[in-house]
Amino acid sequence: MARILSGVQPSGEVHLGNYLGALRQWVAFQHDNDAFFCVVDLHALAQEHDTALLASRTLEAATQLLAAGLDPSACTIFAQSHVPEHPRLAWLLECTATVGELRRMTQFKDKGGESESVRVGLFTYPVLQAADILLYDAELVPVGDDQRQHLELTRDLAVRFNHHHGDTFVVPQAAVPTFAARVMDLQEPTRKMSKSVSSPLGTVLVLDRPQEIDRKIRKAVTDTETSVRYDPEKKPGVSNLLELLAASTGGDPAVLADDYTSYGPLKADVAEAVIALLQPVQERYQELKAQPDYVAKVLADGAAKAHTVAAVTLDRAMRAMGLLPPR
Ligand code: TRP
Numbered sequence: 001m002a003r004i005l006s007g008v009q010p011s012g013e014v015h016l017g018n019y020l021g022a023l024r025q026w027v028a029f030q031h032d033n034d035a036f037f038c039v040v041d042l043h044a045l046a047q048e049h050d051t052a053l054l055a056s057r058t059l060e061a062a063t064q065l066l067a068a069g070l071d072p073s074a075c076t077i078f079a080q081s082h083v084p085e086h087p088r089l090a091w092l093l094e095c096t097a098t099v100g101e102l103r104r105m106t107q108f109k110d111k112g113g114e115s116e117s118v119r120v121g122l123f124t125y126p127v128l129q130a131a132d133i134l135l136y137d138a139e140l141v142p143v144g145d146d147q148r149q150h151l152e153l154t155r156d157l158a159v160r161f162n163h164h165h166g167d168t169f170v171v172p173q174a175a176v177p178t179f180a181a182r183v184m185d186l187q188e189p190t191r192k193m194s195k196s197v198s199s200p201l202g203t204v205l206v207l208d209r210p211q212e213i214d215r216k217i218r219k220a221v222t223d224t225e226t227s228v229r230y231d232p233e234k235k236p237g238v239s240n241l242l243e244l245l246a247a248s249t250g251g252d253p254a255v256l257a258d259d260y261t262s263y264g265p266l267k268a269d270v271a272e273a274v275i276a277l278l279q280p281v282q283e284r285y286q287e288l289k290a291q292p293d294y295v296a297k298v299l300a301d302g303a304a305k306a307h308t309v310a311a312v313t314l315d316r317a318m319r320a321m322g323l324l325p326p327r
Helices: 016-029 051-068 085-094 099-103 106-110 120-134 145-165 210-218 236-249 253-259 263-289 292-320
Strands: 002-008 033-039 075-079 140-142 173-175
Touching: 002 016, 002 120, 016 033, 016 051, 016 140, 016 236, 016 263, 033 051, 033 292, 051 075, 051 263, 051 292, 075 292, 085 120, 085 292, 099 106, 099 120, 099 145, 106 120, 106 145, 120 145, 140 145, 145 173, 145 292, 210 263, 236 253, 236 263, 263 292
Parallel strands: 002 033, 002 140, 033 075, 140 173
Antiparallel strands: none
16 A cells, blocks of 8 residues: 545635546545645635635635535545644755745746745745655555646655765655546636636536536537537537536546537537436535544544644654654
């Protein structure tokens, strides 16, 4: 069994891109691996956040992970801030990382890295992420394509630490899904589906009502042709619909295209397939939503288990760096 770890921001609503691109893989991974999933609430502090909402968003993220099918008897689900080893290891790693390598992080640059008023926490964000991973001796880190650079940094920091202070950390690998990783915006099909894209019509939320899902998919942007072909370059909208159908039903987008001669029936089938895909998730969500104490208990148990693993690794790292062990 490989040790795996991944993290999710407590940013509120989970969309179909998150579900097909990440969550569904996590659910599949949990049975054959020793899996840890972390709601990264400390990372949420690195940017403007709503103090009044953070706690409920953290619980909400955990609820959605469970609804998506993570099973607390098969994996460990916890909140980052409940395990004090995360920021403690992050400090040790910050003392090995360089300003130069953190400045090269594209996510930092994209989020305003040039500005004087950008927060130090946004700058060191990837080091905390490295701590998340290294604390659990994770071999595999299932993440989206956009996290590759952070994973490279994590590997660099681990290798460097091991080189200077002796073998301490497992050097992890990113596990980027090769299929259904790209769910595009329904209104701007050349951009990845994400909450920040302009029109809410472009994003299907995992908790959208069936009528809403149907409406969004029927209004999806296609093109002025009429033929159904899988051609992401020339026909991004239609190809995205075919990808969604394939990801929801387990088929191949290019093969599925042969079943259609016009866009209307394709959209109807995509809507039906996505609604059916999300139905069990939505049902579990309603059940869990009524039991916030249960979700809080899952997080408490998860944190206790995470702590026992993380404490050993932190201790190893502190000794390796030459700190006086407490007696
Ligand atoms: N930075 C990741 C994201 O935005 C979230 C994250 C934090 C993470 N810590 C992690 C992902 C550790 C994988 C492993 O998606």
